[in-house]
Amino acid sequence: MNELEIAVAPMYRLCKKARAERVSEAAAKELAKALEDIGVKIAKEALDYAMYAGRKTIKAEDIEIATRKVTGKLFFDYY
Amino acid sequence: MNELEIAVAPMYRLCKKARAERVSEAAAKELAKALEDIGVKIAKEALDYAMYAGRKTIKAEDIEIATRKVTGKLFFDYY
Numbered sequence: 001m002n003e004l005e006i007a008v009a010p011m012y013r014l015c016k017k018a019r020a021e022r023v024s025e026a027a028a029k030e031l032a033k034a035l036e037d038i039g040v041k042i043a044k045e046a047l048d049y050a051m052y053a054g055r056k057t058i059k060a061e062d063i064e065i066a067t068r069k070v071t072g073k074l075f076f077d078y079y
Numbered sequence: 080m081n082e083l084e085i086a087v088a089p090m091y092r093l094c095k096k097a098r099a100e101r102v103s104e105a106a107a108k109e110l111a112k113a114l115e116d117i118g119v120k121i122a123k124e125a126l127d128y129a130m131y132a133g134r135k136t137i138k139a140e141d142i143e144i145a146t147r148k149v150t151g152k153l154f155f156d157y158y
Contacts, residue, residue: 006114010084014115014118017119018123018126019123020126027142030143031146034146038150039114043096043110044097046097047097047099057101057103058094058101063113064109064113072150
């Protein structure tokens, strides 16, 4: 079994924010898993940026640029 | 203040999974915020798919296709 770092309970609240009325338990788990995968991907990119800048510490600015890279800038323009 | 649904503590563990040695607190918060935004975006897309399929309940399959749409299929091919 994969153990998830991101808790499942808050996923229901994210879906409520998106105006969903009902969310299956499997869907909530799937969302937690998806966000965990995306989070690790963003962290990997952020680490690349930090190291490129001569740092070993990931800073907020590294996360910001890594997020844009992983999700595509268009997502944020649209969102 | 924006209240985040996703906890900050697990963000450090996601960064460890990405082989990061050190992560600033601001970076961990930024990652939680980014994943929350992405999560709501995925949930909105998933709700669209559920409604298109004549359901009010978001299922795991809706989350799967919504995740591919939001992140771009290329991300998963690459990852």
